[in-house]
Amino acid sequence: MADLTSKLTQRISKTQGQSPQRKFPRATGLVLLVAAIALLGAFPLLPFVNNYLIDVGFIVGIYALLGLSLNIVLGEVGLFDLGHMAFCAIGAYTTGILFHQLHLPIVILLPISAIVAGGFAYLVTSPVIHLRGDYLCIVTIGIGEIVRLVLQNNPGGLTNGPNGIGNIGNPDFGLFSIQSPTQFYYYIWIVIGLVIIGLINLQKSRVGRAWNYIREDEIAAKANGIDVRAFKLLAFVLGAAIAGIAGNIYASKYMFIEPNNFSFMESALLFCIVLLGGLGSIPGSLLGAAVIVIFPEIFRQFASYRLLFFGAALIVMMIFRPGGLWPRRREGLGFAGLGIRKLPRDENALLAEAPVPPRPGTVPLKTYRLPPVTVAMSEGLILETKAITLKFGGLVAVSNFDMSVVTGKITSLIGPNGAGKTTLFNVITGIYRPNKGKVVFQGRDITKLKPHTIIGAGIARTFQNIRLFPSLTCIENVMSGPHCHAKEGTWPAVFRTPAQAREERKIVELASYRLNQVGLWAFRNELAKNLPYGKQRLLELARALATSPSLLILDEPSSGLNDKETEDLMAMLQVFLGEGFTMLLIEHDMNVVMGISDWVTVMDMGSKIAEGPPREIYNNPLVIEAYLGKEED
Amino acid sequence: MAAVLQVETLFVSYGAVEALKGISLELDEGDIVAVLGSNGAGKTTLLKSISRLLVPRSGSIRLRGADINKFAPYQLIQQGIAHVPEGRKVFATLTVEENLRMGVFGVRTMAPGKEYKKTREWIFRLFPRLLERRKQLAGTLSGGEQQMLAIGRGLISKPSLMLLDEPSLGLAPVIAQEIFRVIRQIHQEEKVSILLVEQNARKALGLARYGYILETGKIAIQGEACDLRNDERVKAAYLGGAKVNISACGSMS
Amino acid sequence: MDTLIQQLINGLTIGSFYALVALGYSMVYGVMKLINFAHGDLFTLGSYIGYTVLVVGASWVTATFGIWGGMAIALVAAMIGIGVAGLVMERIAYRPVYKAGRLPLVVSALGMSFVISQGIMAIWGPNPQAYLSGWTPKDFLQFGNIRVPVLQIAILVLALGLMALIYWLVERTTFGAAIRAAAQDRDTATLMGINFNLIIFFVFALGPALGGMAGVMQGLKYTRISFNMGWLYGLKAFTATILGGIGNIPGAMIGGLLLGVMEALFEGYVSGAWKDVFIFLILILVLIWRPTGLFGEKTAEKV
Structure with missing residues (x-):
């Protein structure tokens, strides 16, 4: 297996500029996929496979489905969710309770469980979705525990407390009903197959990419127009809905559920499944589930030591393969x-x-x-900041700052290090909200807009x-x-x-x-x-x-570039100007500033100290002083 | 005079970016040398390499003739080096006094004794404002006060060599003035050798005996401070314009 | 009124266990930014070490050193044993994973949690054990209508004393300031001559040691110990840590005591079965109101 994955992760395209040559041709991948599906399909029919093994296969399926559902939240978006079993519990109990109270058929309850679990996730996560890493982590643990305890406390006699709910029916599709281990085995794996198709489609779409953008860099995602909050919530709702489906199937197979099926330990196992497999990797989640279920089964003869080995194995895995067994590969495809x-x-x-x-x-x-639509290319102002003031604690980073950017021109904002230039950019793009003042873009007040809306504008x-x-x-x-x-x-x-x-x-x-x-x-x-x-x-x-x-705002575009690269950049910016982009730059390389700006605004200590055409600025004594310091002899 | 610090053909890179491309410089006992340059020229990288916070790709750094790699990073302060980092870096959740105490943490001879108290009094005399605010959390100080604290925290170990990284960064002119006055004072009274990294070229060259101008990781110009002050190429290095050629310098005017 | 006082004392007792465990979470987090999920299991291990000292010594420890001496030996043994365990854990499970990032660290910590709790089960068996009544004093102190066991008072005094000691160490001494400095800015701390490895050594020895002692105290007080009790204590203590603002030492203590008292009062006046639901709801509400806990982000801001 390790050999196969290492082969898979080998760099495929060594030669740049050509469409990639696959060392691992698509056809081989397809053959492997078909083989895997065939093996899964034929498994219950193999001669040595008894009902016990088929049930193990079913359990792997349940964990795989749960792993896939957590992978959306944890793997795709990178949110610490250590209480994911709560959503499965909601699905299972929705099934159990409605089956007994309203006598709805299990099959009808499948989508209902998904919807209830998803809705529940929306309700409980939307007030806390803004919390950072570890704080979100404890909240999800808390939600998981609250759900388990509520089920245990038997509110309104609905959940039957620690005794659990029994006598839950089997899925009945009218023509046939699902009862035997083999039937359940096929049932869960067919559901997984459908879910995987949906997830792959989602993963390889703008939605899946948006999730990954958030995971990779939340601020950059915001600044590129991703509605971070909405996509995080979507991940939770979707993950919960799939976990709800798993809950429904689990309940109908064992016909009995109790609160302890959904403990913190189970949530922790799901977490391990996703990381063992590899963040955001669908085959990884399947593999992770298989490992988590089968590993303790293999060590069954060591009875009480098996979880000990399992814990040690987790540590060893994270030391030697922190990226997981089958990480999602992106390059070279x-x-x-x-x-x-x-x-x-x-x-x-x-x-x-x-x-x-x-x-x-x-x-x-x-x-x-x-x-092309004709855009008014008049000498109008595309952007104005009006008396912007922003303080951090005792420090006034930007003070009463007025600046304007003329449509179709390149404006540069210059000033010594620490003058507050980047902070002003962060105010304009909505990352910071100013204490005072307004940002007006194309005649519209955008001061209070969220970053992703500002990008869209x-x-x-x-x-x-x-x-x-x-x-x-x-x-x-x-x-x-x-x-x-x-x-x-x-x-x-x-x-x-x-x-x-x-x-x-x-x-x-x-x-x-x-x-x-x-x-x-x-x-x-x-x-x-x-x-x-x-x-x-x-x-x-x-x-x-x-x-x-x-309007394109560039923060030190030439920093870290060599002379040749800087020249190329300047030429490129001229091309963009020709295309009609208005530009606002922060720049330290005065060759760039003097070479391409139409207008220069100078900032020092958070305030504007000068503005004008580049040549004027170059000889302005105030500017020279700001950069070189005061002449004192 | 003996060299307290010698840097020879130092190369440092961050991943793919080469930040320093063969820097060599020297600082004599009791001297002040300024390293100037615009943002991104590699000034801070140089100081961090001297303090061993960064590992150079090649080149050598010698402290009074001894290879600096002989010392663990946290042992350098015991060797008399105090590095005042860029952006002040005071410990925001510690009080002013605690910050000062951190300044001698690694100096065994100073511990909490009389000597420490005496030095602290001296620092409070240099920066009376720190005395007023000694019980306050450092995070609540203004930018200028934080810089004073950062310098005081560096001074309190009675270093023989100070690395000052942009002490005037983001400060109001009056306060920058004050800071430079103190730097001059400690240099004259305590004979501390100082390697001063600055953007504010005129101030720094007014203080230093010798200067190096860094441009994208290389030394573009070097020379006696009084010569550099009137050198048109220094202005050019900051404000662009004519391309600067690297040439041996020193006695140019 | 009497029940109220009784509940408060009970709440403070369990709260002081939470607080001691929370201190370990918070110290380790402050310096390493790592949630040590195995911390609760170290608490259990401490409890078992104390138990073993008293069982193996059986009549001998208690007979030779008296009841108080026996308890003291159990506490010291747990403190040392768990301190060492903490260091070993950092070495084998965390240090090799630091560079891989935070998520693998979480898994490694969960793995460590399994290893310790399952290891305890393998050694001492799956059934709960009990601290015997002969190991602890049976006297009561009478305040009006309130009878408080001497043991409970001793535990409370010891726990509060330990907290005061830690508070003094971290908030009042130079070494404590160095820990806080290193937690805040590793590079600058190094420039000051602070050896970061020494700080790691310290937090991974002291943090768990406190938890181990809390484990013995809980055994002495409640007698019943089991291999998997650590996760609930760990979870509560972690909740206390977050409530106080993770990485904040006084916050962890106050968070722990507050949690214990709220729990006891809720249990006494409303419902025992719903007390944990109540606790977690409080936690979530506090975080909605203050996203970094009650005392998080201590940096005072000038407005």
């Missing part, structure tokens, strides 16, 4: 890994179709092939310290740009509707165009973190451009 239908085999063909670049400020996805930015999505490929990074203009949500992604497929195609086309424009097309299938520094800056630029903004 080519665009096929994006899961978008009917892409040309040759990725260069995608580029050759050369979509007309969208006009800045237009919503690209629906209109970018249409003749047409302001894109890059970061001083580069904030990419490091473990995603370059093309995936840039595909976050069009996200804020895309419409198709969860269900169209799950069912791959034609509209969703068209939209995905436009996203990848637009991203390809921008990636090529900054000269990174050859690196499209590389992970962002493997790029050299200068190229990472360009990638961030491409990602910002791909949001088709009216």
Whole structure:
């Protein structure tokens, strides 16, 4: 197995610029997949397989389904959820209670359990979804315990307390009902198959990518127009719904449920399944579930030592394979890994179709092939900050700051280190809210808008310290740009509707165009973190451009670049200017500032000390003083 | 004069980025040397390498002739090095007094005795404002006061060599003035050798005897401070304009 | 009124166990940013070490050193044993995983939790054990209508004394300031001459040692101990830690005592069965109101 995975993770495309040559051809992968499915399908029919083993297979299925459901929350979005069994409990008890109280058939209760569990997740997580890492972790543990204890305390006589609920019926599909171990085995694995198809479709869609963007860098995700809160909640609701389905199937198989089925220990096991398999990896979750169930079974003869071994195995795994047994691989798959239908085999063909670049400020996805809309290119102001003040504790970072950016021009904001320039950018893009003052963009007050809304309105930015999505490929990074203009949500992604497929195609086309424009097309299938520094800056630029903004805010775009790269960057910025992008830069390299700015604003100690055309600024004594210090002799 | 610090062809990189590309410099006992340059030139990287917070790719750093790698990072303060980091880095949840006590944590001879008390009095004389605020949490101080505390915390171990990283960063001119006055004073009275990293070139060159100008990880210009002060190329290095050629310097005017 | 006082004393007693365990969570978290899920099981292990000392010594320990001497020896043995266990745990389960990031660390901690609790079961068996009544004093002190066992008072005094000691050590001494400094900014602390490895050594020895002593105290007070009791104590203590603001030492103590008292009062006046639901609800409400706990983010901000 280890051999196989290491083969899988080998770098596939060594030669850049060509569509990747698969060392591990698609056909072989398909054969393996078919073999795996065939093995799963034939398992109960094998001669040595008895009912006990079939039941083990069923249990693996239950844990796999739960692992897949937690993988959405923990693996895809990176949220610490250590109380996931609560959602399974809600599903199981919904089934048990409604079966007895309303005599609804188990099959009808399956979707109802999913909906109730999902709704429950929405109710309990929406007030706490903003909590960070460990705080969210304890809250999920708390929710898990509350649910278990409530079930145990038998409110209104519904849950029957610690005695649990028995005599739950079997699923009955009218023509046939599911009763024997073999039937249950097929039942759970067919459900898993369906769920996996949906999850893969979701994973390889704008929704799945948005989840990964959040996991990789929440701030960068926000600044690229991802509604972080909504997507986190979606992950919880969906994960809970699938856990609810698992609860329903579990209840109908054993016909009996009790609160202790859903203890913290079980939640902790699910957590281990996801990490053993690999974060965000669907086959990993299956493998993790198999390990968790089968490992203790193998050590059954050691009776009381088996969980001891299991704990030790967990530690050893994390020391030697912290990424999991079967981590999700992204690089070297080519665009096929994006899961978008009917892409040309040759990725260069995608580029050759050369979509007309969208006009800045237009919503690209629906209109970018249409003749450009005329945007007023007058000397109007695109952005104004009015008397912005922001304090951090005792420090006044920005003080009463007025600045304006003229449409269609390059404005530079300069000033010594620590002057407050980046802080001002953070105010404009909604990361910080000012204590006083207003930000007006295209005549609209955007001071109170959330970052992701501001991006949608047409302001894109890059970061001083580069904030990419490091473990995603370059093309995936840039595909976050069009996200804020895309419409198709969860269900169209799950069912791959034609509209969703068209939209995905436009996203990848637009991203390809921008990636090529900054000269990174050859690196499209590389992970962002493997790029050299200068190229990472360009990638961030491409990602910002791909949001088709009216105003592009660049925080020290030339920092860390060598002279040649800086020259290329300047030329590129001129091209963008020609395309109609308005730009606002923070820059330290005065060659860049003096070379391409139309207007320079100088900031020192949080205040504006000068503004004007570059030449004037260059000789302004106040500016020289701010940089070099006062002449004193 | 003997060299207290010698840096030879130092290369440092962060992953793919090369931050220092062969820096060599020297600091004599009792001297002040300034390292100047714009943001990202590699100034802080240089100081962090000297303090062994970063591991250089190659090159050597010698402290009074001894290889600096002989000492664990936390032992350097015992060797008389005090590094005042960029951005003040005071311990926000500790009081002013506790911050000062941290300054001698690694110096066995200082522990809590008389000597410490005497030095602390001296620091309070240098920065009377710290005395007023000695019980306050450092996080509640203003930027200037935090910088004073950071320098005081460096001084309290009675170092023979101070590495000062942008002591005027983000400070109002009056306060920066004050800080520079104190640096001059400790240099003159205590004969501390000082390696001063600054953006504020005129101030730093007013204080230092010798200066190095860093540009993207290389030394672009070096020379006597009084010469550099009037050198057009220094202005150019900061404000752009004419490309600077690297040339041996020293007696140019 | 009398029941109220009785409940308060009971609450403070169990709260002081939570607080001692919470201190360990908070110290380790403050310096390493790691939730040590095995911490509750170290509490159990401490309890079993104390039990073993008294069982193996049987009549001998108690007869030679008297009841008080026997209890003291059990406590010291647990303190030393668990301190060492904490260091070993850091070495084998955490140090090799630090660089892999936080999620693998969580799994490693959960694995360690299994190893310790299952190890206890393998050694001492799956059935609960009991601290024998001959090991503890049976006297009562009478205050008006309230009878309080001398043992309980002794435990409370010891626990509060330990807390005061830790408070003094961390908040009042130079070494304590160094711990806080290292927790805040490792690099700058190194520049000050603070040896970070020494700090790690200290928190991983002292934090668990406190938990181990709490384990013995709980055995002396409630007599029944079992291999899996650690997770509930651990969970409550972790809740207390978060309630007080994780990484904050006084916060952990106050959080623990508060939790114990709230629990006892709720149990006494409302319902025993629902007390844990109540506790977790309080936790969630506090976090909604203050996302970093009651005393989190101690850095005072000038407004």
